[in-house]
Structures are given as structure tokens and as C-alpha cells.
Amino acid sequence: MNILRYKNYFFALSLLIIIPGIFALFTWGLKLGIDFEGGTLWEVRFPDQQNQVLPSDVSSSITQSGVEVSQASSTGNNTVILRLKVTDESKIKEIKDKVNQKFGKTEDVRLDTVGPTISRELTQKALLAVGISILAIVFFISWSFRKVPKPTSSIAFGVCTIFALVHDIIVVAGIFAILGHFANIEIDSLFITALLTVIGFSVHDTIVVFDRVRENLIKHSGYSFEEVVNHSLTQTLGRSLNTSLTAIFVLVALFLFGGETIKTFVLALLVGIVSGTYSSIFNAAPLLVVWNKISQNRQQKVKNSN
């Protein structure tokens, strides 16, 4: 099976997702949840109301008391979820009393408030964590592949791993920027967690493929670099797909049955793991071949000019 022959198609497919993703990231950006922007998320149930309470009714009664409601939607079972631009406890109590008076007994399903200092700290920490993980992994890969045999350098392995990793981050972030714009899906601190986990997984997959390349380079020294990489890919393909499949099984189970609060988180993981498997087989390894070709051509030129 010659996987590498189609490498340009694989690159094209990646670009097909990445380009709209980048476009979405730059025009709309990610829709930030209260973790990053501050504010209050209140999910409230009206157990005594016979008719369905309309989110817009609740929202307008809150707006009357001078608090901005940035979002209101129904989550079924006479439950309304509201996002408020307020963090002050006494103000929240005032709003709750008001809603209580108007719509009868209320039951807090969930109430999250994140103050401005906390959200600022969280954003800084999240960015720092992503940065440090990428750095730590680059170091680890370069160290782990330090004894890679000729004609490649360990830098090539490191850089190609990072390429695959950045690919996955952009795919996940891009898809969530699109989802944020069209489906109102917000990202919270768990999204960052998902992103970091995806980074770990993506590298996980790439390592398995590269590890086999490393082994085969020693074993089959008579073959061309491209042949060795292709051989390694076909050997590890079963494993890569099967591993992803098992991860996808459990994540789909979590997505369907695991409850509302972690749905976005699981979705981010799901997208990331599919992307991670794809990028390690169809991007990282072919890139290694492209890298090798370019550096060989350069060496050839140097030789010819001598």
C-alpha cells in the first residue's frame, strides 16, 4: 500500500478544514464563556409552573432591574439558562428575588459566578499552560529522538511533530470558532484542558509512527527514505486507527450519555483525537519525507556546484 503517493491530497484535506478555521478564528474568534470573560451563569428550574416558562420573559424581567442578559435559552423541563453580566452577590440576590416573585418558586439547578480578577488570572494561566506544554513536548521529542540514524536529523522529527500538533490545535480551535458563531457554543476552562489533552494525544500518535520509522531506518538501510517511511506507516496504520477507534467509542459514550456540563469538553476531545490521528499518519510522516527530499536536493546542489 503506497500511502505517501497521495500525500498532496492529504495535505489538501487538512487545508480544507484549517483555512475556514483560521478565517473563523480571525473574524469571529472563539466565543468565550464566563470563565474567561467573567459574569454569571444561572440555570433555574420553575417546578410549580404548569406552562413552559419562556426564556425571553425571564430575561426581560431581569433587564428591567438594570442587569444585562447576554443570553437566555431553554434547556427543557421548565428550565431556563441565563447568562448575566453581573458578578455582585447582592445584585444576584436581588435578581433571584425578582424572578421568584414573578414566576413562583425557583430552584437553582446551577449558578456559577466568575469575578473579573479570577477570569483574568484564568486566561493568563490557560495561555501559559498551553505554551509550556508545547515547549515541554518539543524538548521531550528532540531528546527522545536524539539518536535517529542518518539521513535525517532529530530536528526534522521534532519539527514535524510540532507541525502535526499545531495542525490539531488549529483544527479544534477553528471548529469551535465556527461552532461559536453558528451554534452559540462557548468555551470554558475545560476547553483548554481538552486542548492540552489533545496535544498529548497527538504527540502520542506521532511518536508511535516515528518510533517505527526510527526502527526501520536501522533495519532496512538498503531502501530509500520514502520507502522506509511508507513501510512504517502501513505497519502502524492498524494500531493508529484501532487506538483512535477505542478512544472515539468511549468519548461518544460520554458525549451521548455523560451529561450536559461536559458535552463541549467531550466534543473538543473528540474533534482533537480524530484530528490527532489523521495528522500523525497523513501529515507528520509525509512531511518528514518532504523535509528529507528538500534537504537532499540541497546537498545534491552543493555537490554539483563543487
Add this chain to the structure above:
Amino acid sequence: MYKKPRLALLFIIVLTLLGIYINLPKIHIFGKTVQHPKIITSFIKRDLEPKLGLDLAGGVQLTMSADMTGIDPKDQDTALESAKNVIENRINSLGVAEAVVQTAKTKNQSRLIIEIPGISDIDQAIATVRTTAHLEFKTLKKEALIDATASANPANFEVTGLTGKDLKRALAQPSKDPQSPGYAVSLEFNGDGAKKLEEITKNNLNQPMGMFLDDNPISWPPPNIRAVISDGNAVISGNFDSQSARQLAVQLNAGALPIPLKIESQTRVGPTIGQEAIQKSILATIIGLASVAFFMIFYYRILGVFAVSALFIYTILIFSVFKLIPVTLTLAGIAGFVLSIGMAVDANILIFERMKEELSWGKPKHEALFAGFDRAWSSIRDSNISSLITTAILFEFGTGSIRGFALTLAIGILISMFSAITVTRNLLKFFWVGKI
């Protein structure tokens, strides 16, 4: 260990049985509760009930910032510690068993993080936590003076006008009084306080002086006034050791150094949604496990059966570890665990794919087994290390649910290395290759 598969197998069986035993819940049979015997529970000093996080148990988490303006920088740590202590006591008086109060300091912000799981009246809990501590010094009522036993009853005390506002600070220190050795608590009053104290000590010489924090007596029975104090420096001595002296100082300081607390962020989870979440995550875990098991057996046949056995042992072991550490289970934590199921079989898939290759090259079973584990090891090691790096970073930078996720995922990765490698290998050696 590998040279003796029988012994290794025995070890695995014993470990698994131990795991099952730890995982057994309290059982109620014939009106009796069968519990884990004292040996284990006394060793870890608590029961083996699973610890549930806020999103599963319901309850409230508050992050409160302390307003330190007007408090001397050198007293700030004491003030925060005292505020924490007061809040702990108040929550305990609400009858909540597993509340946690932590202090968190950053460069320019002191915070208290309060977690009260399983509470139903959240509004009341917040109100209780928010009020600042009120310290009062009281003396016996005049009409109670004739009764010799009156000082045993806190109700016989009346306010003197001397309060926490008049107290500058309290300090626990070794006693200087040779008649009552050990530790003592010294109190430093401000100008106003010194005047009031002089008046009180003059009028109530040799009478008890009660100290009340939030209307609860502290240091009971109350100490006696032994001299007129005019310089505003009092010492309470008696049967104190370093710890009880410190405890009293902390309580006094709560009144002396009241810090206004502001709710910066909060998470409230209603009790019903927690219950729903538990059921949902159990369902998701079972379905996840079952689909992975089905896939492994469908694809790898007999090898898959061994991997699935290892996976069940893995699940038993990981829950035992969760109970023993204990890991507080949250939704994100459960997601971390479920995700680690996928990782646990990953090592097996790597090994089996390799074994299939080796078998197809005509190697005998035991050689293929050896080669499969040997060759797959470097990928398993490297890829798990990279995942552990990310979990470590998540744990370091994250808070709350992120930490829960990172912790369960990391524990999962570590245990999965054991189950996928040691357990599967020995099962295969014994039941698949046959006796060597």
C-alpha cells in the same frame, strides 16, 4: 517475576481480589451494616466511601477575596488564618461534614476558597459564611454573682462594651509566669480598649471574664481577672499547650482583625442535577467500557479476551486507588478516567499488532509474545511520558475540575501501564502460550 508466571499470576489475582474488596460498598443485610473491617479503615483513618465533588454531590463553592486594607501587613497572614478558622467553625455548626476551607494567596490578593458539598439551603450557607466575626468580652451579671455555679453558664454573662474592635492582636507564646508554666495568650488592646479594660478589671476583680465569638464562648471555663490592667496588655494563662494557645489566639484574632470578605466567584449545583450526573456518568462509563471490550474481542479474538480481562482488572484497581488516595470524583475526573480506558487498551493494541506481525513472519508464539512486548515498549513509554507531561502541566496550572481531570488521567495512565503490560503479559504467558 516474569520467570515464574505462576507466582506473577498469583500476585495479580491477590491484587485484584484486594481491589474488589476495597471497592465493595457498605452492604446492608438483615438490618445490619457490613463494613470494611477496622484493619483497613484504621490504617487510612477514614471510611472507604467514595468522595464526590461538587458537581456530583451538589453544594456550593465560593471563592472569596479578603479586603486587607487597613490591616498591618505583618498581621495579614494571621487575619486570613483567623477568618478561615471562623468560617470552618460556622460551617461545622451547620452540620455539614465534608466542608473544606482553604486559603490561597497570590501576589496581591488573599483569598479563601470554601467548598460545602451536599448542602441543600445554599443561600443560608452563603449568608452564614459572609458575616464578619464578632468578638465580645463579657462579665457576669450582677444578679448572678451570689450564685457560685453561675460562671458555668454562658447565659449569665453580659456585654461590657469591650469588643474585637478594641483588640489590636492576640499572640500565643511561652508563659512567663512561673506559677502557670506552658503557654499563654497575650492580648494587646488599643487606646480605647485599654481604658475600657482598666474599668472592667477594676470592677470585676477576681471575677471571670468570658470571651464570645459570634455569641459562642471560647476558652471555656472563662479565665479569672487577677489584677487591674491599665496598660492595655493582658495575658491569659492556664492549662495551655502550644496548640490550644494558638487556637485561642486565632479565635481572638478573628475578632481583632476582621477582614471583609467579598464573593469573587461561586459555583452552586442543585442536589438533583448532581444525582442525575452520577447516573449519567455511570451509564457512560459502562457503555464506554462495553464498546471497547466488544471491539477488542471482535478484532483481536482470543488476544482481545486477554486484553479485556486486563481492562476489567484495570477498572477494579483504578477505583481502589481513587478510594484509597482519596480522589474526589467530579464529572471531568470521570471523563479523565473514561479517556484512560482508551489509553489502557492502546498499549495492548500496540503490542498485539506487533505480535501479529511477528507471528506472520513465522515466529513461534512465545517468541512473538516476547518480541511484541519488547518492541512495543519504547513507543508505549514515550507516548505515555508525553501524556504525563501534559497532565502534570494541567495539574500545576489548573484549578478545581481541571485538576480532577488531570489527576484521574495521570493515575489512569500509570495503572494502565501495569495492567496492559504486566497483567496482559502474564495472562498470555500462562493461558495462551502454555507452560514454558
